[in-house]
Amino acid sequence: MAGSTTQVEPPLALLAELTHRCPLRCPYCSNPTALEGRSAELPTEAWLDVMAQAGRLGALQVHISGGEPAARRDLEALVQGARAAGLYTNLITSGLLLDRARLQRLKDAGLDHVQLSVQDSEPVGADRIAGLDGAHARKLEIAAAVRATGLPLTLNAVVHRRNIAHVPDLIALALTLDAARLEVAHAQYYGWGLANRAALMPTRAQLEAATAEVDAARARLKGRLVIDYVTPDYYARRPKACMGGWARRFMVVAPDGAILPCHAARTIPGLEFPNVRSTTLADAWSHGDAFVRFRGTDWMQEPCRSCDRREVDWGGCRCQALAIAGDADAVDPACALSPLHEALVALAERESAGAPPPYRYRGSDA
Amino acid sequence: MSAPLSADSRPALVAHARLQRDTARERWVVQAPERLFVLDEVAHAVLSRCSGTASVAQIAAELGAEFDAPVEEIRGDVLALLQDLADKGIVRDQPA
Ligand SMILES: C[S@@+](CC[C@H](N)C(=O)[O-])C[C@H]1O[C@@H](n2cnc3c(N)ncnc32)[C@H](O)[C@@H]1O
Ligand code: SF4
Ligand code: SF4
Numbered sequence: 001m002a003g004s005t006t007q008v009e010p011p012l013a014l015l016a017e018l019t020h021r022c023p024l025r026c027p028y029c030s031n032p033t034a035l036e037g038r039s040a041e042l043p044t045e046a047w048l049d050v051m052a053q054a055g056r057l058g059a060l061q062v063h064i065s066g067g068e069p070a071a072r073r074d075l076e077a078l079v080q081g082a083r084a085a086g087l088y089t090n091l092i093t094s095g096l097l098l099d100r101a102r103l104q105r106l107k108d109a110g111l112d113h114v115q116l117s118v119q120d121s122e123p124v125g126a127d128r129i130a131g132l133d134g135a136h137a138r139k140l141e142i143a144a145a146v147r148a149t150g151l152p153l154t155l156n157a158v159v160h161r162r163n164i165a166h167v168p169d170l171i172a173l174a175l176t177l178d179a180a181r182l183e184v185a186h187a188q189y190y191g192w193g194l195a196n197r198a199a200l201m202p203t204r205a206q207l208e209a210a211t212a213e214v215d216a217a218r219a220r221l222k223g224r225l226v227i228d229y230v231t232p233d234y235y236a237r238r239p240k241a242c243m244g245g246w247a248r249r250f251m252v253v254a255p256d257g258a259i260l261p262c263h264a265a266r267t268i269p270g271l272e273f274p275n276v277r278s279t280t281l282a283d284a285w286s287h288g289d290a291f292v293r294f295r296g297t298d299w300m301q302e303p304c305r306s307c308d309r310r311e312v313d314w315g316g317c318r319c320q321a322l323a324i325a326g327d328a329d330a331v332d333p334a335c336a337l338s339p340l341h342e343a344l345v346a347l348a349e350r351e352s353a354g355a356p357p358p359y360r361y362r363g364s365d366a
Numbered sequence: 367m368s369a370p371l372s373a374d375s376r377p378a379l380v381a382h383a384r385l386q387r388d389t390a391r392e393r394w395v396v397q398a399p400e401r402l403f404v405l406d407e408v409a410h411a412v413l414s415r416c417s418g419t420a421s422v423a424q425i426a427a428e429l430g431a432e433f434d435a436p437v438e439e440i441r442g443d444v445l446a447l448l449q450d451l452a453d454k455g456i457v458r459d460q461p462a
Contacts, residue, residue, distance in 0.1 A: 010390055010391075012402060057390075058388075058389075058390030058391065060386070060388060060395065060397060060402065061397060061402075086386070088384055088386070088397040090399050112382065112384060112397075113382045113398075113399045115399060150381070152380070152381045152382030152399075154399055180380060180381075180382055180455060181382075181399060181455065183400075222453050223452055223453050223455065223458075224455075225455075226454070226455040228400060
């Protein structure tokens with residue numbers, strides 16, 4: 001039934017989620033609502049082995065993320081291990097637990113690049129989203145410290161109804177902070193983000209205005225600032241190739257060592273996930289149930305099965321299909337060919353038009 | 367927009383880009399965050415010379431000798447390739 005296990009191209013990148021611990025409480029956070037505690041986390045040696053295995057398997061990049069990866073005191077050692085494995089090493093961070101001295105140590109360990117997130121372009125709104133007073137000011141200091149050590153900087157901003165009007169200010173902030181790249185990512189509705197969807201969903205008019213701003217800035221800043229724009233799903237006509245296609249480009253290792261095709265894959269019932277404590281990355285990638293299950297096109301139903309985009313978007317996102325259609329095997333409802341698409345658009349329009357409900361902050365029980 | 371490259375430019379990879387051999391797939395790539403550029407033989411020959419000290423004209427002359435091709439033609443191709451990578455934020459002109 002499932003996709004072919006022969007002749008599988010190795011993954012291009014490893015997403016290493018070192019921890020779920022984090023000092024911030026972003027309501028859009030894509031981490032699962034059931035967060036792993038410190039005691040479940042892999043020890044240093046296990047992570048070093050994961051890096052080495054990823055390099056041998058053919059991965060070229062590692063994105064070190066979390067949670068807040070700097071919550072791990074062995075971060076420097078892990079960066080060093082990643083570089084020794086030949087991986088281009090990118091740190092994805094909120095910045096909160098870093099300082100100039102630690103950034104220097106990370107650079108000395110071989111770190112290639114820092115991706116720093118901000119919650120908004122101005123401190124009041126940003127701190128309210130982050131759930132911590134003073135967070136934004138700290139981030140600006142960290143951005144300066146990143147550049148002072150000579151490390152290249154990407155600024156990342158997740159946008160949603162509370163900050164989407166500030167896209168021009170976020171672009172200006174990226175230039176002020178001397179970032180070479182800006183990632184404007186519309187909030188995706190996984191984990192805490194799904195729990196807060198109505199508080200995050202922008203209107204179509206807000207989305208179109210933001211897209212126009214990004215397009216204009218891209219032309220104006222060509223050669224100076226690269227702007228990556230992650231488009232939202234609910235107002236789209238066709239889905240994105242989620243993760244570049246299931247188990248085609250990315251491999252995720254979760255804090256507890258579970259090996260996943262995408263960071264939200266654990267929401268899908270009935271999938272078995274291998275763990276680095278007992279399975280090699282190579283074995284998981286080629287034969288792991290969760291990897292084989294939706295790889296390629298054999299698993300597809302109609303309308304994907306006979307669609308000429310099936311090897312372009314690979315049927316969209318399985319987790320979104322589950323979340324909306326209640327069936328991980330269904331076509332992604334972001335696709336206009338899905339029978340649920342109109343209902344999805346209506347839901348987005350309804351949620352974005354209503355008064356935003358209060359945030360359900362990450363880590364709180366409410 | 368930054369100034370276009372010319373024959374006198376001294377191109378270099380930007381700090382966050384890394385030229386690397388992809389041994390698993392037997393090819394050369396340039397890595398940048400969330401980006402991967404796969405290089406053909408010519409692109410690799412050009413980029414491996416982008417040290418920030420050699421000018422576009424010098425790089426073209428070297429390639430002309432190596433590939434036994436007319437330098438005038440090569441210079442235009444090299445410039446077009448580098449300008450494209452500069453627009454993508456991977457190559458920049460090393461300030462003198
Ligand atoms: C989960 S965070 C972990 C790293 C670090 N704590 C941070 O926030 O930068 C990884 C990246 O995903 C982004 N992100 C988090 N939730 C998201 C969502 N729902 N949609 C899109 N991007 C999201 C963050 O801004 C960050 O760049
Ligand atoms: S998105 Fe926010 S809450 Fe989630 S891990 Fe990053 S900083 Fe922490
Ligand atoms: S029907 Fe399936 S393959 Fe075709 S565009 Fe929609 S999601 Fe993609």
